[in-house]
Amino acid sequence: MSFDDRIVATNELIWSIPLIALCLLAGLYFSLRTGFLQVRHLPDMLNQLRSGKESKDGTSSFQSLMMSLAGRVGMGNIGGVATAIAFGGPGAVFWMWTSAFLGAATSFIESTLGQIYKEKDPDTGEYRGGPAYYFEKAYKHKARGLSLVYAIVFAVVTIFAMSFFLPGVQANGMASAIDNVWGIPTWVTAIGLVIVLAFIVIGGVKRIAHFAVVAVPTMALLYILIALVVFFVNFSQIPAVFGLILGSAFGAQPVFGAILGLAVKWGVQRGIYSNEAGQGTGPHAAAAAEVSHPAKQGFAQSFAVYVDTLFVCSATAFIILSTGMFNTFAGETWPSEVIHEGSGGLSTEVEPGPGFVQQALDSVIPGAGPTFIAVALTFFAFTTIVAYYYMAETNLTYLTRKMENRLAARAIRRVLQALVLVSVAYGAVTTAGAAWGLGDIGVGSMAWLNIVGILFLQVPALKALKDYREQKRRGVDPQFDPRQLGIENATFWENRADEQLQVGSGEEPYEKELERD
Numbered sequence: 001m002s003f004d005d006r007i008v009a010t011n012e013l014i015w016s017i018p019l020i021a022l023c024l025l026a027g028l029y030f031s032l033r034t035g036f037l038q039v040r041h042l043p044d045m046l047n048q049l050r051s052g053k054e055s056k057d058g059t060s061s062f063q064s065l066m067m068s069l070a071g072r073v074g075m076g077n078i079g080g081v082a083t084a085i086a087f088g089g090p091g092a093v094f095w096m097w098t099s100a101f102l103g104a105a106t107s108f109i110e111s112t113l114g115q116i117y118k119e120k121d122p123d124t125g126e127y128r129g130g131p132a133y134y135f136e137k138a139y140k141h142k143a144r145g146l147s148l149v150y151a152i153v154f155a156v157v158t159i160f161a162m163s164f165f166l167p168g169v170q171a172n173g174m175a176s177a178i179d180n181v182w183g184i185p186t187w188v189t190a191i192g193l194v195i196v197l198a199f200i201v202i203g204g205v206k207r208i209a210h211f212a213v214v215a216v217p218t219m220a221l222l223y224i225l226i227a228l229v230v231f232f233v234n235f236s237q238i239p240a241v242f243g244l245i246l247g248s249a250f251g252a253q254p255v256f257g258a259i260l261g262l263a264v265k266w267g268v269q270r271g272i273y274s275n276e277a278g279q280g281t282g283p284h285a286a287a288a289a290e291v292s293h294p295a296k297q298g299f300a301q302s303f304a305v306y307v308d309t310l311f312v313c314s315a316t317a318f319i320i321l322s323t324g325m326f327n328t329f330a331g332e333t334w335p336s337e338v339i340h341e342g343s344g345g346l347s348t349e350v351e352p353g354p355g356f357v358q359q360a361l362d363s364v365i366p367g368a369g370p371t372f373i374a375v376a377l378t379f380f381a382f383t384t385i386v387a388y389y390y391m392a393e394t395n396l397t398y399l400t401r402k403m404e405n406r407l408a409a410r411a412i413r414r415v416l417q418a419l420v421l422v423s424v425a426y427g428a429v430t431t432a433g434a435a436w437g438l439g440d441i442g443v444g445s446m447a448w449l450n451i452v453g454i455l456f457l458q459v460p461a462l463k464a465l466k467d468y469r470e471q472k473r474r475g476v477d478p479q480f481d482p483r484q485l486g487i488e489n490a491t492f493w494e495n496r497a498d499e500q501l502q503v504g505s506g507e508e509p510y511e512k513e514l515e516r517d
Contacts, residue, residue: 007437014444020268023278026451027102030109033458034465038104038302045303048296064289065300066217072281072308073220074384075173076274078377079353081316083436086352087332088266089256089340091249093317095267096274100309103277104302110454111301112461113138114283115294116482116490122401123410127492129287130391131280131450132158132398137489138457154449155395158280162392163420165442168427168435170381170388175428177354177374190428193382194421201389201417219379220312226372227315230364234322241321256340262332273443275308280450284391293478294493295468298461316357325360327352389420460487 031038049062084092110131117137118129136151171193175186231238248256249263256263276282282301289297320326324344329352330337338348346359354373362369396416400409427435454461463485471478481497482490 004434004437007434007441011437011440011444014441014448015265015269017265019444019448020265022451023099023106023268023272023447024102026278026455027099027104027106029455030105030458031102033462034105034108036105037108037299037465038101038306041299041302044296045299048291048300049303062300064285064297065304069220069304069307072274072276072304072384073312074274074380075170075377076270077308077312077380078316078357078373079169079173080270080274081313082320082326082354082356083352084266084270085317085320085326086329086334086356088263089248089259089328090244090317090321090326091247091251091256091260091263092267092270093245093314093321094249095264096271096309096313096317099268099271100275100277100305100313103272103275104305106278106451106454107275107282107305108295108298108302108465109458109461110278110280110283110450111286112294112298112464113454113457114287115289115291115297116460116464116487116493118287119401119492121397123406127288127290128394128397128401130158130284130394130398131453132395133287134283134457135453138460140489150449150453152399154280154446154453155398157445157449158395159392159399159416161442161446162388162395163416164423165438167385167388167420167424168430169439170384171424171427172430172435173354174378174381177358177370177377180355180358181370181374186429190425193385193428194425197382197385197389197424198417198421200386201393201420215379215383219376219383220307223376223380224311224315226361226365226376227319230319230322230361233364237322241318244321245317256328259328259330259339266332269440271309271313272447273440274313275305276443277305278451278454279443279447281387281391281446284394285387287394293464293468293471293480294461295464295478298465319360319364320356323360323363325363326356385420385424389417392416392420460485460490463487 049065081093081096084096088095113134114129114131117134118127119133120126121128132151132155135154136148139147171190174193175189178184178189179186249267251260272279282304286297286301289300291297321342324342325346326342326344327338327346327348327350328340329335330339334352335348341348344360344363346356350356350359354377358370358373360369361373365372393413393416396413400412403409460482464480464487467480467485468478479497479500480493482488482493483497
């Protein structure tokens with residue numbers, strides 16, 4: 001069995017029916033437990049993004065959201081949507097929407113947990129957190145050995161996923177798109193990417209946040225504006241597009257009836273790949289935010305799922321489907337038998353991915369399609385790689401944070417930075433098939449561990465949500481003290497609550513006394 005065959009076999013094992021069902025049912029369960037907060041608390045989501053402030057230790061809610069979107073909005077929003085349609089039919093788009101709507105509740109749970117159990121980096125003072133942190137701390141007082149092992153396993157899996165499995169997809173898509181449009185060899189793109197990336201990642205989380213807060217909104221808005229141009233040009237196609245999506249999503253159209261199961265699989269798989277709800281990536285960015293109550297950042301991260309899938313992915317889907325520039329293949333592979341050809345006359349020789357979108361946009365704005373998609377994909381992919389590195393570094397920090405030799409810990413971090421740069425360079429010059437397979441393995445492995453974990457650890461997040469609602473009903477700005485809710489091991493918030501009490505009583509906080517001395 002070749003290496004590529006092993007990748008395919010592993011991917012099919014991980015992304016089997018149980019994981020698809022787990023993603024959907026967990027999202028439905030959390031939606032019911034939270035009273036469908038993704039609808040009920042939409043005003044809170046928007047308000048938090050507008051009012052959140054940064055501090056010397058933490059980013060603002062908006063910056064944290066942009067860091068999260070930097071990891072979400074990438075190759076999956078362009079190439080991922082195209083491959084979902086190519087192998088699952090247009091109905092896969094409906095299941096991407098479904099996974100996003102339900103996943104917003106899952107994202108709230110995991111991101112709120114990330115905030116509750118965050119801590120300060122011993123080297124930089126910046127906030128760090130994520131699944132590894134909350135897996136260890138949530139039940140540390142009851143099952144320390146088991147929770148610690150589970151946390152370490154997740155951290156190790158995430159380091160490999162973020163530094164080896166996932167960056168290659170982004171780098172490959174960027175380099176290929178640039179090569180197709182301008183004829184720049186992939187190895188040249190690889191060198192340039194490594195140089196710019198090194199400058200960003202060595203600067204730390206604050207530099208990542210400031211870079212993302214500029215790049216992410218700009219690239220996303222430009223892409224959505226172009227989609228709106230297509231929307232108005234093909235306005236008459238709107239009923240047909242929605243009819244195609246809904247009809248094939250439930251097998252109402254005979255040509256797609258045979259691949260109904262694939263529509264669900266590819267829609268959920270590419271949906272999770274894109275919006276990352278339940279994967280365990282969102283809590284890393286969520287933990288970096290400066291907020292007065294963990295639920296506030298949970299709301300902000302839930303909104304990120306909407307932005308990624310309901311806005312950006314939907315834009316890609318409309319561009320492809322309204323122009324008819326797609327083909328659907330049998331067997332989940334390319335090249336293979338074509339079971340449906342779109343009305344746009346797209347050649348079956350075009351590989352599923354960015355090429356679908358480039359040809360679709362080119363049919364509306366002749367000459368501009370391939371160039372614009374290459375530029376957009378460059379921004380999307382680059383910010384995603386930066387976010388991947390941040391999450392890999394956060395989990396490495398978790399594993400090394402108690403090392404007495406801080407010099408050795410920093411040296412290990414440099415090794416991780418070098419590894420990411422090498423893997424990005426390799427991904428830029430390798431083939432696309434293996435890169436996507438490795439990426440799916442990384443996403444699926446993290447999703448299995450994180451979703452199962454938060455199903456057991458959900459109670460602190462639900463308590464935080466209830467506490468937030470009660471304080472809002474009293475008309476006060478919610479503040480968080482975990483001890484009042486019976487939440488243990490949330491040391492950062494315990495210290496913060498004590499400082500708030502000291503400030504309210506006129507006493508000087510203990511940390512300030514130490515700084516003065």
